[in-house]
Amino acid sequence: MAQDKTLVNGWQPVIGLEVHVQLTTNTKLFSPSRNQFGEEANTLVDLIDLGLPGVLPVLNEGAIKQGIKFGLATNAEIAETMVFDRKNYFYPDLPKGYQITQLHYPIVKNGRVGIEGKEVRIHQAHLEEDAGKSMHDIYDDESVIDLNRSGVPLLEIVSEPDIRSAEEAVKYLKKIHQIVTYLDISDGNMSQGSLRCDANVSIMRPDDKEYGTRAEIKNINSFRFVERAINYEIKRQIKILESGGTVEQETRLYDAIKDETRSMRTKEFANDYRYFPCPDLVPFAISDELKKEVQANMGELPEQKQVRLVETYGLSEYDAGVICADKLTADFYEVVVKDASPKLAAKWIIGDLNALINKNDVNLSDSKITAENFSKLIQKISDNTISGKIAKEVLEEIWESGEDVAKVIEGKGLQQISDEGELEIIVDQIIKDNPSQVAAYKSGKDKLFGFFVGQAMKATQGKANPGLINQILKSKL
Amino acid sequence: MDKIELKNLLFLSRIGAKEEDYPKIIEKLKTTFGMIDQMNELDLDQFEPLNNPLELTNVSRADSEDDRNSKKEFLAESPKSDDDFFVVPKIVE
Numbered sequence: 331m332a333q334d335k336t337l338v339n340g341w342q343p344v345i346g347l348e349v350h351v352q353l354t355t356n357t358k359l360f361s362p363s364r365n366q367f368g369e370e371a372n373t374l375v376d377l378i379d380l381g382l383p384g385v386l387p388v389l390n391e392g393a394i395k396q397g398i399k400f401g402l403a404t405n406a407e408i409a410e411t412m413v414f415d416r417k418n419y420f421y422p423d424l425p426k427g428y429q430i431t432q433l434h435y436p437i438v439k440n441g442r443v444g445i446e447g448k449e450v451r452i453h454q455a456h457l458e459e460d461a462g463k464s465m466h467d468i469y470d471d472e473s474v475i476d477l478n479r480s481g482v483p484l485l486e487i488v489s490e491p492d493i494r495s496a497e498e499a500v501k502y503l504k505k506i507h508q509i510v511t512y513l514d515i516s517d518g519n520m521s522q523g524s525l526r527c528d529a530n531v532s533i534m535r536p537d538d539k540e541y542g543t544r545a546e547i548k549n550i551n552s553f554r555f556v557e558r559a560i561n562y563e564i565k566r567q568i569k570i571l572e573s574g575g576t577v578e579q580e581t582r583l584y585d586a587i588k589d590e591t592r593s594m595r596t597k598e599f600a601n602d603y604r605y606f607p608c609p610d611l612v613p614f615a616i617s618d619e620l621k622k623e624v625q626a627n628m629g630e631l632p633e634q635k636q637v638r639l640v641e642t643y644g645l646s647e648y649d650a651g652v653i654c655a656d657k658l659t660a661d662f663y664e665v666v667v668k669d670a671s672p673k674l675a676a677k678w679i680i681g682d683l684n685a686l687i688n689k690n691d692v693n694l695s696d697s698k699i700t701a702e703n704f705s706k707l708i709q710k711i712s713d714n715t716i717s718g719k720i721a722k723e724v725l726e727e728i729w730e731s732g733e734d735v736a737k738v739i740e741g742k743g744l745q746q747i748s749d750e751g752e753l754e755i756i757v758d759q760i761i762k763d764n765p766s767q768v769a770a771y772k773s774g775k776d777k778l779f780g781f782f783v784g785q786a787m788k789a790t791q792g793k794a795n796p797g798l799i800n801q802i803l804k805s806k807l
Numbered sequence: 808m809d810k811i812e813l814k815n816l817l818f819l820s821r822i823g824a825k826e827e828d829y830p831k832i833i834e835k836l837k838t839t840f841g842m843i844d845q846m847n848e849l850d851l852d853q854f855e856p857l858n859n860p861l862e863l864t865n866v867s868r869a870d871s872e873d874d875r876n877s878k879k880e881f882l883a884e885s886p887k888s889d890d891d892f893f894v895v896p897k898i899v900e
Contacts, residue, residue: 355870362873371891372878380881392870413858420821422895427821435858464898474892602819607858615864 336494341533341571343564344541345493346453347556348528349506351485351516352460353396358481359459360387360430360611365483367522371476379481381426386610389414393483396515397437397457398616398624400485403509403631404452406441408621412457414611417603423462423475431458431486433605435613443509445501451490460484485515491530491541496560500553503527504655508632511657518657519693520551527556531563533571542567543577547584547591559584563591635660643672652680658694665701670708678708682722686729698732706735719792720744748795750802753786756794757802760785771807779803808833808840 336343355365361378378385401408413435416428436456442449462477487506493499507525510516517524532544547563550556562584567577582591630638632654639650639660653676654660666675683704687694707724710716716724716739727738739745747753760782761768771778786799810829813836817824824832882888887895 357870357872362868362871363876364872364874372882372893373876375878375881376873376875380884382884389867390870391867394867411864418819422893422898434856464895465892466897468892469894471897472887472894473896473898474889474894476892602815604819609859612859612861612863612866614867 336498337536338533338564339568339572340535341564341568342536342538343494343496343560344491344532344534344544345495345499345560346491346530346544347487347489347493347499347502348530349487349489349503350460350526350528351487351506351510351518352524353393353483353485353515354517355390355392355396355483357390357392359390359393359457359483361481363481366478367519367524369478372478374478375480379425379477387430387608389611389614390483393457394437394614394616395620395624396483396513397455397485398621399513399515399628400455400487400510401438401441402621402625402628403513404438404441404443404455406452406455407439408616409435409437409439411435411613411615412437413613414457414608415605416608417605419603421461422473423464423477423480425462425477425480429459429461430608430611432456437616443502443505445498445505448492448498450492450498450502450505453488453490455485455487458484458486485510491532496557496564499529499560500557503553503556508656512629512632512635514629520553523551526551529556529560529563531560531567532577533564533567542571543579545577545579545591546581548581548594550584552586555584555586558586558589559591562589566591632657632660639663643667643676645672645676649676649680652684656694662694662701662704666705666708668705670705671712674712675705675708678704678711678721678725682725686725690729697729699729700732703728703732703735710735710739714746714748714795715739716744716746717792717794717796720746744793746795747790747793748798750798753790753794753798753802754806756786756789757782757799757806760789761806768807779807782807808836 353365357363358365358376358379361376363374363376363379366374378387398408400406412432414430415433417431417433418428420427433456436454438452438455441452441455443452444450460479460482462475462480464473464475466473468474489502493502507518507520510525511518519525527550529547529550530544531547532542534540534542545563545567547559550559563582570577581594583594584591636647636650636654639645639653640647643650645653653663659679663675663679666679683694683699687697690697707721707728710724711718711721720739724735724738724744727733727742728735731738764782764785767778767781771782782803783796783799786794786803787796810833813829813833882890882893885893887893
């Protein structure tokens with residue numbers, strides 16, 4: 331149990347995550363309304379989503395297949411028969427007064443994922459419906475409800491309490507994100523709520539036999555917040571226990587602005603959800619044929635893609651791993667290398683493009699960079715139209731504007747000067763203007779060579795072809 | 808079943824009841840719970856739990872859209888709405 335490097339002040343944090351993944355089905359879990367984010371409020375709502383009297387939910391086959399896919403990808407057991415239950419609670423964004431979910435017979439059980447040499451067990455993953463969305467800032471003393479999200483299929487992935495630090499929690503969450511996006515069962519967009527996470531956090535002494543009392547932190551919607559919320563919670567619990575208090579079992583909300591978790595008092599009675607099998611839905615038996623059909627359409631998993639990139643494009647395992655860490659980047663890469671050098675493309679994606687993504691804290695898909703345009707940039711470096719230094723400038727420009735690479739280079743006159751005659755004139759002038767440096771160089775101060783290269787770059791605003799300028803300088807000095 | 812448990816149950820079910828009726832309700836519920844206790848005495852270990860009385864499984868549909876939305880009518884069904892939303896008493900965590 332004891333893992334010294336994860337101990338905090340001698341306390342062992344014990345963490346389990348519940349990850350809610352919105353599935354990418356065309357329609358909702360039990361109604362034929364379209365499943366889509368960002369549409370006009372209350373236009374993707376069906377009689378079933380409203381829970382009007384007399385309507386009957388009918389299970390979406392697409393959601394079953396996506397659930398099975400996740401189970402197969404995590405070496406889990408797929409249920410022979412799954413059953414839906416009602417979880418009863420009153421809240422304005424839940425018109426029926428209950429959520430249809432799976433408690434005792436979930437679609438997936440006993441899976442596992444690896445995070446850097448460690449295995450995190452998945453207790454279960456179950457299908458359930460999402461609730462609607464409440465908004466509180468439109469009216470002063472009333473809230474409003476949009477039910478477009480009501481009934482959207484979710485896969486709730488519940489880990490065992492195998493995680494021992496906030497850092498491990500982030501790694502686990504990233505792994506889940508990677509799996510569901512590669513399987514194409516979720517777009518993984520955390521800012522739109524497609525992937526949300528609750529964290530169960532407790533602390534214990536390393537040789538304690540039993541876990542401490544846990545607090546559940548609700549609705550964390552970014553990797554960074556997972557780490558911060560858990561670290562805050564660990565410190566809060568240590569402070570309580572070390573001052574002789576006891577941790578209460580409760581639900582807490584993470585406030586990203588104040589960087590703290592606080593108790594959700596309004597739900598203090600609501601722990602009794604009175605689950606029972608949903609009488610509107612009959613059990614669903616998952617046949618071997620269905621599992622085989624899903625298996626045949628699994629698509630490529632990250633590890634498989636990594637191997638393929640190494641074999642096809644001659645990338646190092648490390649580079650292929652970085653590119654495959656996120657499906658968007660991997661897909662982007664494969665479009666770029668249709669026309670551009672695979673190794674150079676990898677170098678620029680891993681280096682400068684990733685730096686821009688991190689600096690601006692956005693998704694590649696939300697940026698103005700397209701794979702086609704980025705491919706042109708790599709081609710312009712390969713054919714010596716621009717130098718690496720200028721390419722950085724062009725990349726920043728297309729990051730800002732999204733404009734065509736060729737146009738940016740032309741418009742700004744950034745083409746590399748590879749005309750030998752033109753460069754010779756420039757070098758001659760530099761030699762003429764700096765007689766003392768020339769003399770010093772000739773008398774053995776080799777280090778001064780860099781000075782002349784610098785002067786040539788300065789005279790051409792960085793556009794001189796570096797290989798050519800070296801060659802000319804060497805012959806003339 | 809005592810008064811406190813009943814109060815919690817009424818709250819969870821959003822059912823209103825007068826305090827003077829509590830003893831009557833508790834008596835009735837006790838009869839119901841008595842029946843459940845009796846059923847609980849049966850040894851059912853050899854049986855799989857019955858999740859649905861219908862001998863039916865695998866009712867499902869293809870993942871294709873059918874737009875049956877009628878926003879205006881739907882909003883009109885609720886106690887209060889504006890042009891776009893259902894309007895409810897303020898709920899803030």
